[in-house]
Amino acid sequence: GRAPIREGVKLFDADDNEVGLVTSGGFGPSIAQPIMIAFINKDFSVLGTEVFAEVRKKRLPVQVTSLPFVKNNYFRG
Secondary structure, eight states: OOOOOOTTOEEEOTTSOEEEEEEEEEEETTTTEEEEEEEEOGGGOSTTOEEEEEETTEEEEEEOOOSOSSOOOOOOO
């Protein structure tokens, strides 16, 4: 979806256990979807892991990924 995930949003696993907390977030126009940075339990920090962010009392699936969200395509000379 396009709902932004903001600071303070809690992250949960599939069993409704709290596993993290968003430290910053918003909408990423370069990738046309929400992005966020969060502290997350080490057990859930593997790339590709799916967790759920609680936004407006709904659980939205999010995926652990690495930075940068968009690869740089410029030349540093």
